Amino acid sequence: MIVIDKISKHFGSITAVDMISFSVSTGEVLGFLGPNGAGKSTTMKMITGYLPPDHGTIQVCGFDTVDSPLEAKRNIGYLPEGAASYGDMVVQDYLSFIADIRHLKKEKKKRALDSAITNMALEKVLWQKIETLSKGFKRRVALAQAILHDPKVLILDEPTDGLDPNQKYQVRELIRNLSTDKIVIISTHILEEVGAVCSRAMIIAAGKVVADSTPDELARQATQAALPQQHGHDILPALNEVFRTLTAGSMQ
Amino acid sequence: MKICTSAMGVIFRREFSAYFATPLAYVFVLIFLVLSSVFTFYLGGFYERSQADLTTFFNFHPWLYLFLVPAISMRLWAEERSSGVIELLTTLPITQLDAVLGKFLAAWAFCGLAIVLTFPLWITVNYLGAPDNGIIIAAYWGSWLMAGSFLAIGCCMSALSKSQVIAFILTVVVCFLFILMGFPLVLDLFTGWAPSILLDAIAGLSFLTHFQSVSRGVLSLHDTLYYFTMIVVWLAATVYVLQVSQD
Numbered sequence: 001m002i003v004i005d006k007i008s009k010h011f012g013s014i015t016a017v018d019m020i021s022f023s024v025s026t027g028e029v030l031g032f033l034g035p036n037g038a039g040k041s042t043t044m045k046m047i048t049g050y051l052p053p054d055h056g057t058i059q060v061c062g063f064d065t066v067d068s069p070l071e072a073k074r075n076i077g078y079l080p081e082g083a084a085s086y087g088d089m090v091v092q093d094y095l096s097f098i099a100d101i102r103h104l105k106k107e108k109k110k111r112a113l114d115s116a117i118t119n120m121a122l123e124k125v126l127w128q129k130i131e132t133l134s135k136g137f138k139r140r141v142a143l144a145q146a147i148l149h150d151p152k153v154l155i156l157d158e159p160t161d162g163l164d165p166n167q168k169y170q171v172r173e174l175i176r177n178l179s180t181d182k183i184v185i186i187s188t189h190i191l192e193e194v195g196a197v198c199s200r201a202m203i204i205a206a207g208k209v210v211a212d213s214t215p216d217e218l219a220r221q222a223t224q225a226a227l228p229q230q231h232g233h234d235i236l237p238a239l240n241e242v243f244r245t246l247t248a249g250s251m252q
Numbered sequence: 253m254k255i256c257t258s259a260m261g262v263i264f265r266r267e268f269s270a271y272f273a274t275p276l277a278y279v280f281v282l283i284f285l286v287l288s289s290v291f292t293f294y295l296g297g298f299y300e301r302s303q304a305d306l307t308t309f310f311n312f313h314p315w316l317y318l319f320l321v322p323a324i325s326m327r328l329w330a331e332e333r334s335s336g337v338i339e340l341l342t343t344l345p346i347t348q349l350d351a352v353l354g355k356f357l358a359a360w361a362f363c364g365l366a367i368v369l370t371f372p373l374w375i376t377v378n379y380l381g382a383p384d385n386g387i388i389i390a391a392y393w394g395s396w397l398m399a400g401s402f403l404a405i406g407c408c409m410s411a412l413s414k415s416q417v418i419a420f421i422l423t424v425v426v427c428f429l430f431i432l433m434g435f436p437l438v439l440d441l442f443t444g445w446a447p448s449i450l451l452d453a454i455a456g457l458s459f460l461t462h463f464q465s466v467s468r469g470v471l472s473l474h475d476t477l478y479y480f481t482m483i484v485v486w487l488a489a490t491v492y493v494l495q496v497s498q499d
Contacts, residue, residue: 048343051498073345080343084336086266088273100262101344129273145340 001025002047002153002183007056008207009042016042018207019056024183024200026152029175031198031215032187035247039207040187041081044155047185048078061152074102077151079159083142087131091122091141094130095148102149116144119174135162143171147178154178156186160193172197191239195219201239205247218242259346263354264361271362280324284366287316292373304381309373310391310467314431314459317402322423324362325406326416328355329494333414342498352490356407356483363399367392387469394466397479398459402427404486411493427459434458 002024009017017039024030032040045051047058049065049072058065063072086094095116099109117123120140125133130141139162146154159175160168175184175197188194194201195215203211203218211218219239271277288309292298296308332338341351377383402423409422432438434455442451455461462475 045339050339050342070345070347073343076343078340078343080336080339082336084340086270086337087335088270089266093269097262097266098344101259101346103258 001059001061002185003059004047005057005059007043007046007053007058009039009046009051009054015207017046017053020204020207020209021056022202022209022212024185026183027180028200029184029186029198031194031201032185032204033189033191033194033201033243034187034204035189038204038247040204041157042207043204044078044157044185044187047153048076048155049073074149075151076153076155077146077149078154079139079142079146079156081157083139085130085138085142085145088129090127090129091133092126094141095144098145098148104149112148112150116148119147120144121170136164136167139163140167140171143174147174152182154182154184156184158188159186160188160190168193191243195239203243203246210246211242215239259350260354260357263346263351264358267355267358268361271358277362280320280362281366281369284316284320285369287320288312288370289373291316304377304383306373306377306383306388306391307467309370310395310463313395313467314398314463317399318424318427318431321363321399321402322406322409322420322427324359325403325423326410326419328359328407329411329490330413330416330419334416348491348494352407352487352494356403356487356490359403359407360396360400363403364396367396367399384469390469390471391467394463394471394475394479397466397476398463401430401459401479401482401486404483404490405430408486408490408493411490411497430457431459434461 004020004022006019006021007017008015008019020039020043032043034040042051046053047060047065049069052066058072060072061075063075065072086097089097092113095113096109099112104112117126120143122137122140122144125137125141130138133141139159143156143159146156156175160171163171172193175186178184186193186197198215201211201213201215201218202209213221219242221242271280291312292306292309296312298308301308329338332341342348374388377388378385405426406419406423409426410416410419412422413419429438435458439451439455442454456478462478465472466475
C-alpha cells in the first residue's frame with residue numbers, strides 16, 4: 001500500500017508537483033501519463049526517497065519515506081529514468097553488488113540472481129561491462145536490479161524507453177506477471193502501454209492529477225465526449241484524444 | 253545517523269575493485285612511484301646527502317599529494333552525479349554516511365597501497381646504511397594520514413560539483429591553502445595586526461606544520477588527532493553537501 005498525502009515539490013520558482021494525493025493498493029498497476037515535465041519523474045523520485053517532498057507525506061508499506069527511509073527503501077525496487085548503472089562493472093558483479101546491499105545471502109542471493117537474469121534474458125551478457133551494452137540491454141540490467149529482491153513496490157520510470165518492439169513486449173509481459181502481489185507504478189508517454197499493462201491510469205499535467213481512472217473508462221469518456229465515431233475496443237485513439245484534451249493547457 | 257558496517261563494507265569492496273577495473277589504478281600507482289623517485293633522487297639529492305634516511309622522500313609528499321590525490325578524489329561523487337548513479341545509490345537501503353565512508357575508505361586504502369609500493373626505497377636505504385626504521389614507519393603512517401586529509405577535502409569538493417574537472421581544481425586550491433597556511437606568505441598577512449593566538453591557530457591548521465614533525469619521526473598524538481579531525485570534519489561536510497544538494 002502506498003499512501004500519498006498532499007505532496008508538493010518546488011525547484012526554485014517552478015512548481016514541479018502541486019499538492020498531489022492518491023493511494024495505490026497491492027495488485028494495481030498504475031500508469032503515470034503526462035507530457036514531458038509534467039511532474040511524473042519528480043513524483044516517482046519522491047516515492048523512492050531520492051527527493052524529499054517540500055510538503056506532505058508519503059507512506060510506503062506503512063513506512064514514512066522521510067522518517068523511516070531505510071525501511072521504506074527496502075520495500076521498493078526502482079528503475080531510474082535513463083537506467084543509470086555502474087558502467088565499469090560486468091553485469092554479474094553489478095547484480096551481485098545490488099544483492100549484497102539488499103542483504104540477500106547465499107541460497108537466497110543465488111535464487112534471486114538466477115531468476116532476475118532469466119527474467120531479463122541476460123545470460124549472454126553476464127560477463128560484459130555494462131557500458132559496452134546496447135541501450136536495450138542496459139535497461140534490462142537496470143530492470144533486473146529493480147526486481148532482484150522481489151520488492152512489494154516497483155517504481156519504473158519509462159521502463160520500455162529505448163527497447164525494440166520484441167523487448168517492449170517482453171517487459172510488458174513481465175510487468176503483467178509481476179503485478180498480482182505487488183504495486184507497480186510506471187511512467188510513460190506511450191499511450192498504448194497504458195492500455196496494455198495498466199489497471200489504472202493517472203494523467204498528470206503541470207504537477208496536478210487531471211484524471212484518475214481505468215484506461216477503459218478514460219477511453220470511454222473520451223469516446224462519448226469528443227469522438228462518438230470511435231469503437232469501444234480500440235482505445236488507443238480515444239486515449240490519445242483524452243490525453244491531448246486534458247494536458248493541452250499545460251503545454252503552453 | 254547510524255553506521256551500518258555491512259552496507260559500508262559492500263560499498264567499500266565495490267569502490268576498491270572499481271579502481272582496478274580501469275587503467276586508473278595502474279597509471280596512478282606508476283606515476284606516483286616514478287614521481288616520488290624522481291623527487292627523492294634528483295630534486296632531493298638522496299645520494300649527495302649521504303645519509304641513510306628517507307627525509308628527502310617524505311619531504312616531497314605534500315607536493316606530490318597536492319596533484320595526485322585530487323586526481324583520485326575528483327570522481328568520487330562528481331562521476332555519480334553526472335552518470336545519474338547517485339539516484340540509484342540514494343534509493344538503495346543505505347544511509348548517505350555509509351556511502352560516504354565506504355567510498356572514502358576505499359580511496360584511502362588505495363592510496364595506502366600506492367604508498368606501501370614505495371617499499372623498494374626503504375629496502376634501498378637499509379641496504380646502503382642503517383637508518384632508524386622506527387622513524388621511517390612513523391613517517392609512512394603520517395604520510396598516509398595526510399593523504400587521508402587531502403582525500404577527505406577532495407571528497408567534499410567532488411560532492412559539490414557534477415564536473416570532475418571543477419572538483420579537481422577546487423580540491424587542489426583548498427589543499428594548497430591548507431599547505432600554505434604554515435608559510436610566511438600567508439602568515440605575513442596576519443602578523444602585526446592579528447593576535448598571536450590567531451596566528452598560531454592558522455599555522456596550526458597547516459598540513460605542513462604537522463607533517464614536518466611527523467616526517468622527522470616524531471609521531472605525536474597531537475598530529476594524529478589533527479589529521480583525524482580534518483578527515484572527520486570534511487567527511488561530515490560531504491554528507492551535508494549531499495543532503496542539501498538533493499533538494
